[in-house]
Amino acid sequence: MAVIEELIRQENDGSISFGNHLASEKKKIQDFEVQGDLYKVKTYSEMTKIEKNGKMLMEVVPGATVHNFHLSDKGVHFSMEGNEDVQLTLELEPSAEYRILIDEVTVGKAKTNMAGKITLSVDLQNGKPNVKVEKIG
Numbered sequence: 047m048a049v050i051e052e053l054i055r056q057e058n059d060g061s062i063s064f065g066n067h068l069a070s071e072k073k074k075i076q077d078f079e080v081q082g083d084l085y086k087v088k089t090y091s092e093m094t095k096i097e098k099n100g101k102m103l104m105e106v107v108p109g110a111t112v113h114n115f116h117l118s119d120k121g122v123h124f125s126m127e128g129n130e131d132v133q134l135t136l137e138l139e140p141s142a143e144y145r146i147l148i149d150e151v152t153v154g155k156a157k158t159n160m161a162g163k164i165t166l167s168v169d170l171q172n173g174k175p176n177v178k179v180e181k182i183g
Contacts, residue, residue, distance in 0.1 A: 048111070050065055050066055050111055053066060053074070054078045054085060056080050057114055059116075061114040063114060065110055065112050066094075067094065067110045067111050067127070072088060072089075074086065084099055092109055094106040098117075103117065104135065105134065106133070106134045107134075108128065108129070110134075112124050113126065113174070119139075120180060121138070122136060122138070125175065125176045126168065127170060128170045130171070131167060131170055133166070133168075134165070134167075138162050139181065141159070142157070142162075142182075143155060143158075143181070143183065144157070145179075145180045146177075147177070147179075148177055148178075149176050154166075155182065
């Protein structure tokens with residue numbers, strides 16, 4: 047895996063990959079269309095953020111490169127890489143409970159707030175973890 051030079055791209059499986067955690071200056075791309083939805087990505091070494099149709103999907107601090115991001119009504123899954131551990135905020139369904147798995151190991155549960163936001167930390171020091179946030183119920 048490597049940084050996404052074009053900042054965002056659609057993968058063969060329909061997922062998207064985005065971000066460039068190695069960029070020293072802020073970069074962005076707007077109106078990237080995938081299946082009728084418009085995505086906006088802002089990224090550099092300090093932060094990576096993606097929006098879908100004007101609504102935040104994820105913000106990662108410090109910046110990261112996210113691979114094979116797939117969002118459904120059951121949750122989200124992706125893998126990621128970066129230079130250090132990150133804190134990420136996802137905007138999902140409001141007031142819903144989710145199970146958090148990293149490399150197929152359940153690390154906890156969390157309930158989104160009324161705005162649908164959930165925050166978690168991910169260790170990127172030991173590779174490129176697979177992250178799943180699955181809706182419970």
